[in-house]
Every structure is written in C-alpha cells, then in structure tokens.
Amino acid sequence: MRTFDLTPLYRSTVGFDRLFSLLDQAAGVDSAPAYPPYNIERTGENAYRITLAVAGFGQNELSIESRQNALIVKGEKKVEESRDGEVLYRGIAGRSFERRFQLADHVEVKGASLENGLLHIDLVREIPEAMKPRQIAIVGANANAKTIENTIEQQAA
Template sequence: MRSFDLTPLYRSTVGFDRLFSLLDQATGVEAGVPGYPPYNIERTGENAYRITMAVAGFGENDLSIEARENTLTVKGEKTAEEGKNGEVLYRGIAGRSFERRFQLADHVEVKGASLENGLLHVDLVREIPEAAKPRKIAIANGNTPAAQIEAQAA
C-alpha cells in the first residue's frame, strides 16, 4: 500500500487536525494489526447503532471502553493465564492485546455495552439537541407593525 506524507499540510493549515487523523487512519497508519479484532457496525434503528466486536478469550476484566470527545476507544489486554494445566501445542485463538478506535459523529453517545458468547456489543444512539434540530419559522403577513413601519418609510 502506498503511504502519503501529510506533514507539509500540517504546517500550512489550522483546525484540520481531525481531518488529517481520519486520513491517516484511512491509509492504514494504525497501531497494531489493522484487522484485529474483527467488527461489524450495524444500524438498529433510525438513530441507533451497534458495534459488535469478536473478542473471543477476553473477559469483562480484560476489556475497557472509553468515549472521549468524538472518539470511542476499545482496548483489550489479556491478563496472565492462571491455573492452566498442560502445555499449548497450537494457539489459534488470538489473545494479543489490541486497541481499536472509532470516530463518532457529532451528538452520538454510547448507551451501553455487553459481552456475550465472545462478542462485545457497544450500543450507540444519536441524540440531536433541540437547539440543533430544524424548526419552522412563521411568516408574518403585511399587517404586522414592523411591515407597516417599513412601508411608511419607503
């Protein structure tokens, strides 16, 4: 894959840091293994979403979820295995640490998370505040006082 150096753009622009970090992520400049762990993003309602990650072998104590500004970060770090008898001849279940980041749109909030059958479900909802929702503006007719003042001045 071809790598692009965005350094000259960083020097000549102000306020586009988020755009450049998105470009870096799109070009694959992400720490760790880019495809691990696999995940799905699905729409569960008009303003509801769910991220499902395959985290086989990780327990609730091994996972952490953090939402900061418009970024959701899911980290997994396996603690030392205790009480294992015997030696492992083949390890096909990945137990390596990971960190996966998701860029969230404005007004998207994490509503909850659950772990079942090796799948981590993170539920999201977009809640647009009343001030940002479109509103209908009434159009006044020519009989209003402001319209009469403007008509007399002309």
C-alpha cells in the same frame, strides 16, 4: 491514475455513514477488517451498534473509554498458564489490542454488553434542540399589514 483508499477512515468512524457509503459506491472500495474483527450497524435512524469479536476475553480484561469524539476499546489479556500440560497449537488469538473509533458530533455511548464472545456497544446520536431544524411559518403580505394596522389602531385608541 491515482486512487485514494479511504477504508481506514470508514472503518473507524460512526455517524458519517452516508458520506462514506457514497464514496464507497463511487470508488468500489471493499474493506478488510483488522484484529479484532468488528461490525458497525445502524439499528435506528439515530442509533448505531458496534460489535467486536473478543472471544477469550473476560469482562475484567476489556475497557471502553469515550472522550471528546473518540471511542477507545482496549483488551488486555492476562497471561494464563496451561493447567493440564503444554499447548501444542495456539490458534485462538489472545493478544492485547486497542481499537479507536472516531464518532460524529453528538454521538454518545449508551451502553455495552458482552455475550457469547461478542462485545456490543450501543451508540445514539442526540442532536440538541437548538441545533434541530425548525419550521418557520410564512405570513402573507396582507396578513402582516392587517396586524400592523390593528396595532396602530389599538395604540391610537
């Protein structure tokens, strides 16, 4: 039997969490993050936060770009020379990266902050008023007939 791994789609989308949660539960899929590691959290009914671990990167080495339904986070590490000697072991990743996230319709970036080596990107889904569901009042047959009769009587008078 063949199985399909939807992990790459799940890891790079925001706003489709209900669909992917159902697919994950059905398939029992567990995702393994790539560099840099990140979390996607739901902070409200229509609010999300992406947190990337970007230890060693400064504000001037990171860029965030939002276009159409995509969020692109880039990190470009400047080459530093050792001040006090040679480095014997380098375990802290300092490589450049580019991470792309697909955003659902009407999801917008509200802000970003860098603190303690974590880049927080806040997102909000703002659905336009024209696309929000509306309640339509149901008028009974008797009430509608009275309205028509009243209108005809007023026109005749």
